[in-house]
Amino acid sequence: MAAARALGALVATLSTTLLATTLVAAPAVSAVDEPPRPAFYEAPATLPATNGAVIRSEKLTFLLDPLDATSLVRNATRVLYRTTDRTGEPIAVSGTVLVPGSPWIGVGSRPVIGYAPGTQGMADRCAPSRQFSEGIEYEGLVMEGLLQRGYAIAMPDYEGLGTAGVHTYMDRVSQGRATLDAVRAAQRLTGTGLSSSSPVGLQGYSQGGGAAAAAVELAASYAPDLRLKGAVVGAVPAELGAVATNLDGGPFSAFAFFALRGLAASYDIDLAPYLNDAGRATMDAVEQDCVFDLLDNAFVRSETLSADGRPMSELMTREPFRTVIADQRIGTIRPTVPVLVSHSTLDDTIPYAVGRAMARSWCGKGANVRFSPNVAPLHVGGIVPHAAEAQVFWEARFAGLPQVSSCWLL
Template sequence: MFSKKKRAVAAAALAVAVGLPLAGNAVAGPHDVPGTAGAKTLTDTPEAARPAFYEPPASIPSTPGTIIRSEPAPLLLDPFDLSSSVVTATRIMYSSTDAHGTPIAVTGTVFVPKTSYVGASQRPLISYAPGTQGMGDSCAPSRQMESFFEYEGIGVGRAVARGYAVGITDFQGLGTPGSHTYMAREPQGRATLDMARAAKNLQGSGLDNKTPIGLMGYSQGGGAAAAAAELAPSYAPELNIKGSAIGAPPADLAKVGANIDGTTYSLFALFATLGVATTEHVDPKPFLNAQGLELASKVESACVFDLFSYANLDSSKYTTSGKKLSELLDEEPFKSAIAEQRIGKRKPNAPVQINHSLGDDVIPYAVGKQLASDWCDKGTRVSFNAGVTPTHVGGFLPHVEKSMLFFEARFAGLNQASSCWRL
């Protein structure tokens, strides 16, 4: 057994380090699918050269969760490999499927503490869905950890501090060829579930089919974790999921889009338009004028840190009709594509916790509360926590802390109190 002090040292080291049987193979089809060899972006914008690790093979294993390749994860703030004494960090490429069932390659990072887990179960695994990173390949969490600050290191570090293994996905098309399917329900949920499968399949991880699993994410990651929770019963029923901790989930993109169009967070609306259009095969070009096409091309390589460069855009200046982006999203073909991303129509297979700040300025509080109500109506045990910390960013840290308490109880076999009676 290791002392609490040693576990705390492990957590601190990681927080600094991260930034602050094989089935038959399936060959990518003739159409461009993000996460397959040679895939192009939605806008045909050439992508910057990527490290060889991120280039998918011509033939992708058809069994989701298969490890395609792995290597020690290089971490920006750990050039002397000091964290290796307390945690093993491995960058992986694994197989998943897109929204239409096509095998794709997805990358990510797996962290396994070298300290012992002292909880009531065997060492748990958190499949961690990251919040908004951007659209460009360089924005992928596994690459940010190598070359820049990765804010999700805060949540990952807290989980590792408790002795949990953590797998954080890069999602479809983020790091690999093709457009990132930002905010697309199925590919994000599948990538999150398949990361759990891949972490179990990673040699030396010490994880197996009995490993207790939690799903966790905030913002974009909250939507991905929520989608994964819903998809798990049909897509990954073998996973031993004990619960999902979900923060500020964008469960209704129509309402989120209307809330952020023309604000500081205009870039997020642009990300979502391109990401959903990629997944649902909607060609945005006929709806964009010359300025709009140029804007979309730039957004393809933008990261979250470019937020203020696109703040307060008047989106009507970039459309052929002169309508705002939020208005276009309420018309076909975008309306049906956006509706397909709605979360809350399916029942998760384990209890969930939803954390959402009353003062969230990006994803309306009412959206998170509605998701909780929708799941309650389907018989899910839901704990809904209304936070008082203002703004979307402000709600992140409270979500992380509440998630840790939730998981500790779930992995110990305890149930949280249900909020359904008051929703």
């Protein structure tokens, strides 16, 4: 109960913090070259042959707060590891492995959660493995509840976030694979107590919900070696067409611009012919933004950026974008482990109907799904019940208890 109360307090703080960042105006920025990356993030000329192989690692200063007063982590490691991009090419991705200092007292060996982070931004400086050392990584507030229970955490930075190239924001396959391979990398690190026999869970909210949901779909074919016990996904952007239409012209329109820039990079699409001068400048600018820069593009309508004055919703109905958006749909592959799906009916960013439709599609394919709606305020508020329910879910899954599906209600 104490851990649950602590988690509630931490997550409430997260909600307040994130909401505050969206209400404070920030000056617009022009596109500039990013500062050189730390040498740690540069990939070697030749990558290892195995997905999840650790290329290099180093100790990391993990700060939940500036004084590190509440963190239980005593083994925090920054890693660079091999994964595979959407096209099947091997790439290097960075991430973070966190292991509590206290001994594991549960059943079996210590579980590890593949924790997919929510939107960080597009710039290399936004990577969680860099933000942790600065004490400004907001996901740390939710992760603390998992660490208090004794679970280890493996968190990817995703393709191009921290490492070379453009972050392929919202690329379903790339994000899912990076999350699964972060777990493999954690299990191969020495001195952590983790191994290939460690029970595994997947968790994420918002962009992280999409990455974790993609990962649980891909796990059986891409990472059958993992002892996967379940997944907790919240506010999943499972259908990007509906999400982009909802975001257009609103306070979080930058999310849609992140996706357009990231997916264009993943599919090697030249956006220039589809954009006017303002649109091209915006695509350059968002590549330098972190999540705390969202108001740089708040309330910008996409038709003011397009070459023909049409909104992004129409652009997505034409090739090559129509196929790209269809490729990102989540809910088409049956998860083979229990999944908890949470979504606020009051979500202002990712429509509630999108999350419910994904859960219903999984149910139709025979998956064990529990869909948990809530009435938390807005998208930010939805992370509170998501994090609280995750604690109960993991206690049951790692104890070997079955999940009772709620598919009959959908």
